[in-house]
Amino acid sequence: MHRVGYLLSDGFQVMAIATQSVFEYANLVVGEPFYHVENFSPAGGEVRSSLGMSVSTRPLKSRRPIDTWIVAGVNDPLASPPPADVLAFLRRAGPRARRIGGICTGGFVVAEAGLLSQRRATTHWAYSREMQKRFPDVRVEDDRIFIVDGPVWTSAGMTAGLDLALAMVEKDLGAEVARSVAHKLVMHQRRSGGQSQHSEMLNLAPKSDRIQSALSYARENLSRPLTVDELADKVSLSPRQFSRVFTLETGQSPARAIESLRLEAARLMIEQSRHPLDVIAKETGFRDRRHLREAFMRGFGLPPQAVRREARNAA
Known part of the structure; x- marks a missing residue:
């Protein structure tokens, strides 16, 4: 015992x-x-x-x-x-x-x-x-x-x-x-120790159900281009009205928020899987591994390979 x-x-x-x-x-x-x-x-x-x-x-x-x-x-x-x-x-x-x-x-x-x-x-x-x-x-x-x-x-x-x-x-x-x-215990997912404490969905904190629905749709379809027109259509708003309401509620433009969601998803895949960077880039909506690297350098100040190396060393 x-x-x-x-x-x-x-x-x-x-x-x-x-x-x-x-x-x-x-x-x-x-x-x-x-x-x-x-x-x-x-x-x-x-x-x-x-x-x-x-x-x-x-x-x-x-x-x-x-x-x-x-x-x-x-x-x-x-x-x-x-x-x-x-x-x-x-x-x-x-x-x-x-x-x-x-x-x-x-x-x-x-x-x-x-x-x-x-x-x-x-x-x-x-x-x-x-x-x-x-x-x-x-x-x-x-x-x-x-x-x-x-x-x-x-x-x-x-x-x-x-x-x-x-x-x-x-x-x-x-x-x-x-x-x-x-x-x-109906735990939504088993989180690994290396996973971030912070969630972009929480950081964005939209106030209305429409913007929440748009973000949920985006997170579930990151491999798609996810244009403003597409997101606006999903919540029955005009693109102009959607952009205005989105920025008002989250403090970020739709494009910046979507990139944050892509980065969060890519980081989790890099830390918790063995998938090649080309595959991760495609699954999370980046054009290629070079585009992924550029986004990581902007968002984290580190290239994807360094993030994966740190995760493996921690493990």
Whole structure:
């Protein structure tokens, strides 16, 4: 049996314990209690979440051996330093555990305990710069869903904790079990650690259903030319009216927004597949690999080959 201990402190994010469902459903998929999950806090007893909900915990001093420790994050890791007894415990228990994970801003606690020194890590994008400033010996990568560096795992904010927990299940029980768990949890997709925290669809944030529909159509048809006339026709607007409304709602021209969607899709294919660049360029709507390279240099400051190399090195 693999024991998973969640280390909670007052004000912890509720989303952190939502990740326990991943381990629960892994047990259902394999048909036996492979994982045993418990909540801990320094003194034990009731611990209140940021939402005000209380969770019962066991005291750290009464613990049994734990294989995986997961440190829950809080809404504002800068409001107060982690409790001294929590840091002392992590310094003792962290090196003895099979692995230790920091969900969202829980990575700050792991870093404060010295367990991220000279390692790669990520956290919620809103606090990544502060993490790098506070812990200069940590290589903070602010555009990753989760990062595994040896026995230390860290995730980006909120729902990225689900991806981290699912990756742990895949490590322990294999890809097929992880896929089945994701399916049962109705997760839209299993995101890899190298995937960006940011989504162009979220960044554009259209206000009307028409522009949202146009963007959804574009993302599903990136291999097409996707002219303004075509997009406008799909949402029953004139090209001139469509361009005006689109720019008003998103702050970008249709052409620039479509290129951003193409870049996002191409980057994911480059990081997560072995497809040749010619194929990726065609699938995402670029004229050829040269056009793809030009767009990457504008958007990321790196050629596609460098992005693929970084992804493979990270893996």
